Amino acid sequence: MKVSRFLLSTMKEVPADAEIISHKLMLRAGMIRKLAAGLYTWLPLGLRVLHKVENIIRDEMDKSGALEVFMPAVQPAELWQESGRWDQYGPELLRLKDRHDREFCFGPTHEEIITDLIRREIHSYKQLPANFYQIQTKFRDEIRPRFGIMRAREFLMKDAYSFHLTQGSLEETYNQMYETYSRIFKRLGLNFRAVLADTGNIGGSRSHEFHVLADSGEDAIAYSTTGDYAANVELAPAVPPTAPRGQPSQSMAAVNTPDQHTIEEVSRFLKVTPAQCVKTLIVKGNEGLVALVIRGDHTLNAVKATKLPEISQPFTFASPEEVRRVTGCEIGSLGPVGLTIPVKVDHSAAQLTDFVCGANKEGQHLVGVNWGREVPAPKQPVDIRNVEPGDPSPDGKGVLAIARGIEVGHIFQLGEKYSSAMSAKVQDEEGRMITLLMGCYGIGVSRIVAAAIEQNHDEFGIIWPQTIAPFTVALLPMNMYKSQRLLEAADKLYQRLLEAGVEVLWDDRKERPGVMFADMELIGIPHRFVMGEKGLDEGYVEYKGRWNKQAQNVPMEKAVEFILEKLRG
């Protein structure tokens, strides 16, 4: 490709609304342009990368034996009503009506569609197991689209759905997908980690997420520093303390704590550690309000809390008015002592003796509080906090550390959730109708492009992993339009590279060298040949890898072979 025939829309300045590095670089490199909130056009440069990602995924999925299909993006409401998700999904589901006033949605995912297809097409156990995938545009009406393509509303996703007669077969395919995903992310040149995950509103049981490790990641993942354990913090269980609760040594007393509301303020004011305090959070339950008590230095895990039978879904904090009605005081002075609503206590908080808590009176806290004395001892402490770095690993090996990750893949064992709701059944060997078991496996294709940039960039721009670079080699002749023989030499090398199947981008613009260098570095082409009159005289081209500090000279006639060698290596 010649730059003069390409749309190279690079920018020096950064559009004001880009926050994270991948968003800035994708805009500056001319990969994407925003149309509206969460909606992006892919320019030719970006699309080349997107297609590379897509093709690697397609290749590995095909190798795994999965079959590609292509389902409609727009889906009839009936199927969603049948699965029950039409009502469950909420405002994230973009709903539409056609001219006959029939209801549709723009698919955020395709469980209903594939299940409908399979129940019509597959009738015998002999056709199982089966795994179908597609690469499709999805739409989720996110509350707050941000970070460019990273959290867009419209995005490209690879989703696969497998069907099984037995749990064993489901597990086999699940494990195979786990391996396939690992190969895909490895080929994409990403530093990633598979972690245990919550199943969210897709439903089902067992689940892993694949995260690209990056500080800008929106998810926190907990992993054992010595063992194999890794899980999304949403899910990672906090190991309950094993030691029995100690004996009280203080008597309870109320102290004045004027204008001290946060744990930090109160603990500093009273000269105790946050871990010696408890915080009381009041949330909506299925029957009135419920108080949740956790240790002052811990944070609530809403995903875990929502799984308690007493807590209503979705997880919602009580409003200040509701809190006042139930406790008679403001948020900021709450405590478990004397509460009349149900109280659920985290394991670590239940372990405390002589602790500090709000007095349920404005400007007062209680010290020397003890379970089983001023407050009923929690009969069944619960796990409702986020794990912290240094907590014991749930598998008993080592302690946990926390890293940030970008979720790029998610695999689930759905079980019968959709197949039973939509009665997708086949006959087994004995002619019995068996409800299918399902697995589902997603990859955020467009998000991967952003994630790859988060992991691979420097002050000059993007540094593409070889396998997804939009072009392999940048060919930069210096002042070519002043030298006919340089132009001819550049053209010759260009043709030779093309014939060798190398994706070369020839900067044939009448630009100054600085502009060419800056552009090619910004758009992240991994290999660069620079040609000048001097090199021509002496029979070499200058080579520099995008990640190299130093350039080197390569004999002109060896240039193609040199690149091919680099690509093999």
Place this chain on the structure above:
RNA sequence: CGGGGUGUAGCUCAGUCUGGUAGAGCGUUGCUUUCGGGAGGCAAAGGCCGGAGGUUCAAAUCCUCUCACCCCGACCA
């Protein structure tokens, strides 16, 4: 959805408080130069000041309404 903010040239932004003929830098086009790191010079094109209504002799500027976009937001108890 709640709170905050921003809409002026393709991009980044001044100008708005204090009303009086629309600005800069970058980019674009043409010419020029000593042309290996976004260089210099000359010239030019390009804006209903997000939209609608109002106040005024006069509105980018003041008022009202609207639309769009951005940021923050339940782990505070």
